[in-house]
Amino acid sequence: MVRKTKEEAEQTRKHLIEAARTVFHECGVSRSTLEKIAKAAGVTRGAVYWHFKDKAELFFAMREDVFAPMVERTDAYLLSDQFSNPLDAIEASIKEFFRVLEDCSVVREVFEIMISRCEYVDEFAAVQEEVGRPAQTFLAKIERIYQQAADRRTLRLGLDPLATAKDTWAFTSGLLHLLLGCQKGSDLPSRVPEMISAHMAMRRA
Template sequence: MVRKTKEEAEQTRKDIIEAARRVFHECGVVRSTLEKIAKAAGVTRGAVYWHFENKAELFFAMREDVFAPMIERTDAILFSDKFDNPLDAIEASVTEFFRVLEDCSVVREVFEIMISRCEYVDEFAEIEAEIGKPAQSFLAKIEAMYLKAAEKGMLREGLVPIDVARDTWAFTSGMLHLLLSCQRGSDLALHVPSMIKTHMSLRRKG
């Protein structure tokens, strides 16, 4: 019976997170309330408070629910032993990120919430730095890979690893914002793989 109760509690937590994502996406984070989320999840407000202290904690749980598997997936590619050239690993990892973004509506919704449906004010004013940590982590990872490429003589001569890492960071961030702001029906997503390929080719030793 205890095991069943734990399973039910975990399912309720998942239902609340899923409901929060839908409500955040539809209403925006500021206009979303725990009451709205509870109603969307089919639970009481007390049940929401049982699992989450406040809206900010629920917001982080929603983000982590998507980010953790996404980061695990792209890191597995980035640090895979199958790539002799670190530049191939960067290209494959970034390409996979955008493939998942295009194929998985839940992932896209979470990024849309974070980028265009959340005002970092009031209780969210102090967590903006925390929100940006995955991007900073991404920068550090690709800088390490560019350093490896330079050590192996695979990076184009004259390029500085940290500079090209920042450029790839900015390229990826810019592409993400473009894709999320484009109207439905835009064919930009179709060109993403070739754009990434071109971006990386400029870094390869001739």
């Protein structure tokens, strides 16, 4: 009985995260209420508070539900020892990120929510720094990989690892925004791999 109750609670939490994603995407975060999310999940508002103390905590749970497996997939390339050239690891990791974004509608929805459907004001003003933390973590990781490339002399002479990492971070962020805003039928998604390859080619020795 205890095990069944635990499984039911976990299932309810999962439904709430899925409902929150749907409501946030349709209504925008600021206009989404816990009542709307509870209704979409088919539970009471009390059930929402049983799992999450407020809307911000539910927002982070929704983000983590997508980010954790995404980071695991991209890090499998970025931190892999299968590449003799560290720049190949960065290129493969970024391509994997955009491949997942293109193939998984849930991932795309979460990024759309974070970038264009969330106003970081009122109760969300204090969480903006935390929302940007994954980007800072990504920057720190690729700086380390660029430093490895510099040490192995596969990074173009004269390039500073930190400045180069910031450039790649800005490129990746800009490409993400372009993709989320592009019209259906655009050829941009199909050109992403070659754009990433071109970006990395300018950094190779």
